Amino acid sequence: MPDDRSAFSLKALRRRPEMWLLAVILVVGTVFALAARDFLSLPNIIDLLETYSVQSIMAMGLFVVLVSGGIDISFAATASVAQYCAALIATQLGLPAPLVIVAGLLIGTALGCVNAALIHKMRITSIIATIAMMSISFSLLMYFSSGKSIYTLPDWWTDRIVFYQTETAVGDLVRITLPIVTMMVVALFTWAWMTRSSIGRQLYAMGGNPEAARRIGIGIGKLHFVAYGYLGFMAALAGLVQAHRVGESVPNAMYNTELAVLSAAVLGGASLTGGIGTVPGVLLGIVLLAMLQNGLNLLGVSSYFFQIVIGITILISTSITVLSSRRGRRHRIIAEAPGNG
Amino acid sequence: MADETPFLRLTGISKRFGGVKALDGIDWDVKRGEIHCLVGENGCGKSTLIKAVVGVHAPSSGTIEIDGADVPVLDPARAKALGIQVIFQDLSLFPNLSVAENIAIENHLEHALKPVRKERLRGVARDVLRRLNFDLDLSTIVSDLSVAERQIVAIARGLAAQARLIFMDEPTASLTRAEVNRLLAIVSRLKADGIAVVFVSHRLDEVVEIAERVTVMRDGRKVGTWPVAEVDQKRIAHLMTGLDIDHSIVARDMGDAPELLHVEKLSRRGEFADIDFTLHQGEVLGIIGLLGSGRTELALTLFGMHRADAGAITLDGKPLRLSSNRDAVEAGIAYVSEDRLGLGVILPQSIGDNIILAVMKQLAGRFGLIATKSRQKLADDWVKRLSIKVAGTDRPVQTLSGGNQQRVVLAKWLATRPKVLILDSPTVGVDIKNKQGIYEVVAELARQGVGVILISDEVSEVFATCDRVLHMRSGRIIGAEVPGQVSEHEMEERIYA
Amino acid sequence: MAEPSTTGLDGANRGLADLMTRLRTGLPGGHAGLAVLLLALILGFSAFVPNFLSAGTLQSFMYQLPLLGLLSLAMIVPLMTGGLNLAIIATTNQCALLMVWIMRTMIAPDAGAGTVFAIILLALLAGLALCLVIGLITGFLVAYTGVHPILVTLGTKSLIDGISIYLTRGMALSGIPDAFAKAGNATLLGVPLIFVILIVTAVIVGVILKRTAFGISCAMIGSNIQATRYSTIDTRRVLVGVYVMSSVTCFVAALVMLVTFNSASADYAQSYLLVTILAAVLGGVDPFGGFGTVGGLMLALAILQIISSGFNQFGLSNYLTVAIWGAILILVVMVQTLRPHFRQLLSK
Known part of the structure; x- marks a missing residue:
């Protein structure tokens, strides 16, 4: 076979950008832990988890769309619309909790399905369709809400739900709250669903080679609806959780998070061309960005500096991934050529 | 042979696209376990013929018999169920998935919510590769394979789907000689298992080497079917084009030129x-x-x-x-x-x-x-x-x-x-x-x-x-x-x- | 990139290729369609909005269009090569910030006209130099690492924005010398200078894309970069050129921005980013590269601006305008995609 042992391990590393990422995270983590004492403390970590739960939930949905070979820019707008509509239903109509939640999730899923319809039925490129949908749904939301926030969310929505609580030796209170649990359930479900179910594998197959998927009889149209619908659902869920955390519904609170979530997913190894990516990788991508922000904060570095760090991180990590994979390919050509070298 | 009914028999197949007759009254058969070559120039109708057989295009007239039984309605799913597989020139593999998953991909189609058992996929893949007497690491990602290895995976996928007749579109176009030989060895194994293989090609040297019978098509019509021993390359070229190709030698001694x-x-x-x-x-x-x-x-x-x-x-x-x-x-x-x-x-x-x-x-x-x-x-x-x-x-x-x-x-x-x-x-x-x-x-x-x-x-x-x-x-x-x-x-x- | 299929059974791909061809040959028709749409909008608004057909509308049209127009021109060049420059707004803002900073820190209140002029010139040169550097860095990253331009420019956008925000603490900078502001708000035969700048830039970009080896190479790269490289085009140099050109267009946009807002900030015009892509696609630019014209882009921009002015005078909010822009984009792309199908249905 064409590859020797050393090339194989290189290849394995290239196939698993998560490993790179994990290494980077460990290095960065060690540096921060040494520099800022609070960084590795339990309360700080739990706090980080909760802060990034909303983005993680959205990332899980986006991950599925990326694997299927598409892209979606509109999910943050979807989350805002679903959240605001649910808030309206709860405050204006006073419907009970289950109905409000179901309505919110349905709105998100429906918006996702509109994307799927535009992409599959109308054959509009996914990036164009979702950019258009983003401007439509977000502007309509701002128009009809006049940008006004809803502060009077019912108690069932805003009350903190604590699943587990303990006190550390120094007396800090540590709580595992609803957002953290939701995020974990969503991540676990997405992982199991994408690796262990037929439809998950079909999504991978479609992302890898859509034409071949069609030929062997995979229902491309149905899968589009599944992927974008799932993202819509997850966006709505993230929207509901976000309102739960902050206790109000602000129409533009989640505006502009789409690029951050997208960078995290890509950083975690999800390919923009489809078919490649894992749930742990995407989560690690979020962890890295979260750590950088939090660590710099603890070190007293201006939060304005954070965006510079994100920019540099994206540039370096993507360049390394692509360059290392290219070197791997070049080795192959030589190995395949007739041997006198 | 005990049973002489051909696996596939076409009678009077015609296909029109608008005013154009793409296929014109084709009678054709493929025997069980036969290696058959279908040749013709681009646009001669060989692709349309394959599409009729795999149920992509319904023929305008004519009958298709499989295993001696008339098949009035043939769609892709039915053709697959009857054991007809096509290996396209681009192989239609999933570069991001493992060898095992590519071979056993049909397992994912049975039921959307069914849990995937990796061991079952690997089992299917291992059995098929063993039948082909070919060794491949099952967990390798397909994009890491050479073109020749990918071709084996594509054949294995056909076998895993219980193929009885495999069409291969220009299978040797990008293979080295050694790889072609290996492919031929595998094809003869298929034959031993009673699986028929139809090569679709426009290159002539392979034809003579591999096939038992050759069918030549031109302008939507079948020119004829011959046992390989009865035709040579020159004659096939003539049959494909209707032209006599002049193979006279032009070599000049240019040693004196600057x-x-x-x-x-x-x-x-x-x-x-x-x-x-x-x-x-x-x-x-x-x-x-x-x-x-x-x-x-x-x-x-x-x-x-x-x-x-x-x-x-x-x-x-x-x-x-x-x-x-x-x-x-x-x-x-x-x-x-x-x-x-x-x-x-x-x-x-x-x-x-x-x-x-x-x-x-x-x-x-x-x-x-x-x-x-x-x-x-x-x-x-x-x-x-x-x-x-x-x-x-x-x-x-x-x-x-x-x-x-x-x-x-x-x-x-x-x-x-x-x-x-x-x-x-x-x-x-x-x-x-x-x-x-x-x-x-x-x-x-x-x-x-x-x-x-x-x-x-x-x-x-x-x-x-x-x-x-x-x-x-x-x-x-x-x-x-x-x-x-x-x-x-x-x-x-x-x-x- | 999908591997091109060769001979044989692969009719499905060929069918797709045919479809694409038909779409492409339909592009001039697409321009005609856009022109008709523009005309219909103008007629419609003049019928329903009193005073729509007035000098005032035309004036506001000519004052509002240039910034979005220049930013869209900065976007169309990378789009032609199948890339994208998400950093155009960040580049424009940082360039504007740098120029304001130079002007306001270096011009003493009692400086003479000559000194002021020299310092303004210095500021412009510095802004241009900054854009050149940003363009070179982006171009080199895209051309030599092979990372997808979306990711590269997402990174540079974040980096540039970060630097701007860090240095300004998110505040706007004002303090443009009067001479500069006056020159910027001058008119030529009643046409605002900034509109003239837009037209001149558009003509230059259009000519470069259609009539030079560089421009033709851009389209070729957008369709098939490897084949272009085999045809002796230095694709890397062209790609670097593409992002430099995009950045330099951002410099022009920064000038217009200073004149329009009289100040600079790291978060001006951020919402224009996706609108530039929207305008380009509406104008018939293929988001995967290879095809597009400046003429189409200009028509699309005019349509967007007419909708915006019309609805504004109608008393509708800006937000609704953006929603309508999005809907128009979906509609136009839908018509473009489905037209061959309609034709087939009719011919049956």
């Missing part, structure tokens, strides 16, 4: 070594070698795309240092790639822009602006000189036939006024009529004093067009022959030895 290109001890690690040859003005020099012999790598180095590790290239007596293909073109070397669709033409763009692409700098006038008129004139000029059949030079190249696309590539390079033209497998995917046209262009260039290097793996091609033929294998030149001094058959034996 030296044009001289290559000495040229080497590139892992690709080729110690290449020596001389090309004279007006000479057509053949380089024959199979895929993986280093022929394309040598061409790319002469074209400045790769750098040589050692050795010297001299053009017109002056040493050449090539650091890019721009240097090569400036010096007067042009290269027609073997991958016409990927590297030759730019399919969606206009014919005119494709033609001017390599000489845009010369066309530019004041402020670097290219006048529409001179652009148009250059394109029209070359379209006329190479008699390219176009509706207009502003039309995309992809609206042209393969032969005319190749002429567009030739026009692009001839516009640079090359002294040396390297043609790498220039007639792949070009039908026989257009092949002749391209050979005529080559001969005309040679008359004008251009030195032509024709790289090919078809002996008949170099035999009929070249003055001298170098034989390349494993990155080295291992012989030189003059057509006529050795017979075509002798040359063939030396090359395939």
